[in-house]
Amino acid sequence: MTRLTHFIANQDVVPASGAWLPVYEPATGTRYAEAPDGDARDVAMAVDAARAAFPAWSTTPAATRSRILLDIADRLERRVAEFAQAESRDQGKPVALARDLEIPRAAANFRYFATKILHESTECFRTDSLTSGDRALNYVLRQPRGVVGAISPWNLPLYLFTWKIAPALATGNTVVAKPSEITPYTAWMFGELCREAKLPAGVLNIVHGLGPKVGQAIVAHPAVTTITFTGGTSTGAAIAAAAAPHFKKLSLELGGKNATIVCEDVDLESALSTIVRSAFQNQGEICLCGSRILVHRARLKEFCDRFIDESRTLKVGDPTAPDTDVGAIVSRQHLEKIQSYVALAKLEGGKVACGGGVPRLLPERCRNGWFHEPTVIVGLAPNCRTATEEIFGPVVSIHGYDTHGEAVAIANGTRYGLAASIWTRDIDRAHRMAAKIDSGVVWINTWMLRDLRTPFGGMKDSGVGREGGDDAMRFFTETKNVCVGFRES
Numbered sequence: 001m002t003r004l005t006h007f008i009a010n011q012d013v014v015p016a017s018g019a020w021l022p023v024y025e026p027a028t029g030t031r032y033a034e035a036p037d038g039d040a041r042d043v044a045m046a047v048d049a050a051r052a053a054f055p056a057w058s059t060t061p062a063a064t065r066s067r068i069l070l071d072i073a074d075r076l077e078r079r080v081a082e083f084a085q086a087e088s089r090d091q092g093k094p095v096a097l098a099r100d101l102e103i104p105r106a107a108a109n110f111r112y113f114a115t116k117i118l119h120e121s122t123e124c125f126r127t128d129s130l131t132s133g134d135r136a137l138n139y140v141l142r143q144p145r146g147v148v149g150a151i152s153p154w155n156l157p158l159y160l161f162t163w164k165i166a167p168a169l170a171t172g173n174t175v176v177a178k179p180s181e182i183t184p185y186t187a188w189m190f191g192e193l194c195r196e197a198k199l200p201a202g203v204l205n206i207v208h209g210l211g212p213k214v215g216q217a218i219v220a221h222p223a224v225t226t227i228t229f230t231g232g233t234s235t236g237a238a239i240a241a242a243a244a245p246h247f248k249k250l251s252l253e254l255g256g257k258n259a260t261i262v263c264e265d266v267d268l269e270s271a272l273s274t275i276v277r278s279a280f281q282n283q284g285e286i287c288l289c290g291s292r293i294l295v296h297r298a299r300l301k302e303f304c305d306r307f308i309d310e311s312r313t314l315k316v317g318d319p320t321a322p323d324t325d326v327g328a329i330v331s332r333q334h335l336e337k338i339q340s341y342v343a344l345a346k347l348e349g350g351k352v353a354c355g356g357g358v359p360r361l362l363p364e365r366c367r368n369g370w371f372h373e374p375t376v377i378v379g380l381a382p383n384c385r386t387a388t389e390e391i392f393g394p395v396v397s398i399h400g401y402d403t404h405g406e407a408v409a410i411a412n413g414t415r416y417g418l419a420a421s422i423w424t425r426d427i428d429r430a431h432r433m434a435a436k437i438d439s440g441v442v443w444i445n446t447w448m449l450r451d452l453r454t455p456f457g458g459m460k461d462s463g464v465g466r467e468g469g470d471d472a473m474r475f476f477t478e479t480k481n482v483c484v485g486f487r488e489s
C-alpha cells in the first residue's frame, strides 16, 4: 500500500503525529493508500520553509519564475495519462474526463499564469495640485504578499489545486497548500514534478490531513497572510471567522445551487446534450453543475420527456471503462448524503422520474463501490429544501415557469449565487436576464466554458472575491501607490 508524505522544502516528510489516514478508491470501496494525518506541527514546518524561501522567490525575475512554472506544466502534460488514472482512482470520476479535461486544465493553469507574468504593466497617474503647484507622477506597485495558504476540495482535485497555487507562485508568493484528505493522491504526485522542475525548496509546500487540523492550522498561522479556499459554504464561514481578527486577505469560492433556465424558444436539438451534461458531469460533483432546471411551461412536457430519455442513456459504471459517463461517488458518507436528499425529495412531494437509487448492472470489480444513478425529480415546489440546498450529486429537479421574470426570481431564490445558464434563441432577452441573475457566472447557450482570463467567483453565500485572470493577479499581490513629486519650472 502506497504511503503518501507531506512535501515540505522539497523533502518527503512523514507526519509529526506518526499517524496516517486511509485513502479509498470510490469505485471499489477499498482502501489503497494512506495519507499523512498532519497537524499544526507539520503546518508550522511548512510555513517556516515557505517564509525562508520567500525573499529569494519574490525577487526572482519573472522570466525565471515563468520558465520553472512552464517546466512544471510540460512535465504534467507528458504524464497526463498517469495523472488521469490516479485522479480517477482517487476521486471516482471517469478516467476519460480526467484525461481529456481536468489534468490538461491543471497544466493550462500553470501555463497561463507563467506566461501572464511576462506581459504585465502597471498604472501611472499624473497629478497637478491646484493649491501648491506641486506636480507628481504616481505609479502602482503590485508586490507578492508572502506566504499564501491554499485549501482545496475533493471534486476536481488537481484542477482546483493548481487553479490556486499557479497564480500564487507566479506572482512571487510562496505557498502552503492542503488538498482534501479524501483525494490527496495527485497533489502528492505533483510535489514530485515540482522537485524535478527544480522549483526552489520551500516555494511550494503540501501538507496533507484533515480540515479541522491542517486546514485550520494554516488559516490560524500568523505568518500566513493570504488564504485562498474552495469548498463548502459552512467551512468557508468558519475560515472567514478565524481569519477576520488577523485581517488576512481572503478569497472564498463556495457552494452553489445553479439554475438552468430553458426558454420557450430553446433549440433543444442542439442544447439538450449540454444541459444533460451540466446536470451530471463528474457525477454532479461540480460546483457549477445546473441542479435546478427551470423550463417554460410551453415546453415543459416535451423537455421533461427528452431530458429523462437522454439521462437514461448515460452509462453509470467503472470509471476506468472508456464508455462510462457517470463514475463513482467520492465517499460512502457523500453517497449517504445524496440518498438522504432523494428521500427528502419524496417527503416534499416530488416524484422520482428517473434513477433514484444504486445502479444494478455494475461490473464485478465495482460491487462494493459507491454509485448513484442520474436522478431526475419532478413535481417539487421551487422553494423546497431539495430545490434550494446544495446536493452536489447526480440529482436534478425540474420546475415549470410562466414568465421570464418568474424564472429569474426562482433562479435568485436561494442563498447561493455561483452560476446559471440560459437557453434561448432570443439573445436580447438572454442579455436582460443575465443582468438580473445574482450569480458570478451566467452562461448563455453554453455551459462550463471557462476562459482563464475571466473573473471567477460567487455572490451571496457562494463566496467572496474573484480569482482568474487579472483578478487573481490582484488577489495574490499587495497594491502600493508610489507618488513621485517634481517641479516643472
Ligand code: NDP
Binding pocket: 151, 152, 153, 154, 155, 160, 178, 179, 180, 181, 182, 209, 210, 211, 212, 214, 215, 216, 219, 230, 231, 232, 233, 235, 236, 238, 239, 253, 254, 255, 256, 286, 287, 390, 392, 418, 458, 462, 463
Ligand atoms: P469542504 O468545505 O468540506 O472542504 C474543502 C477543504 O477545506 C478540504 O481540504 C477540507 O479538508 C478543508 N477544511 C475543512 N474544514 C476546515 C477548517 N475548519 N479549516 C480549514 N480547512 C478546512 O468541501 P468539500 O471538500 O466537501 O467540497 C465540496 C464543496 O466545495 C461543495 O460545497 C462545492 O460547491 C464547493 N466547491 C466550490 C467551488 C467554487 O469554485 N465555488 C468549486 C468546487 C467545489 P478535509 O477534506 O480534510 O475536510
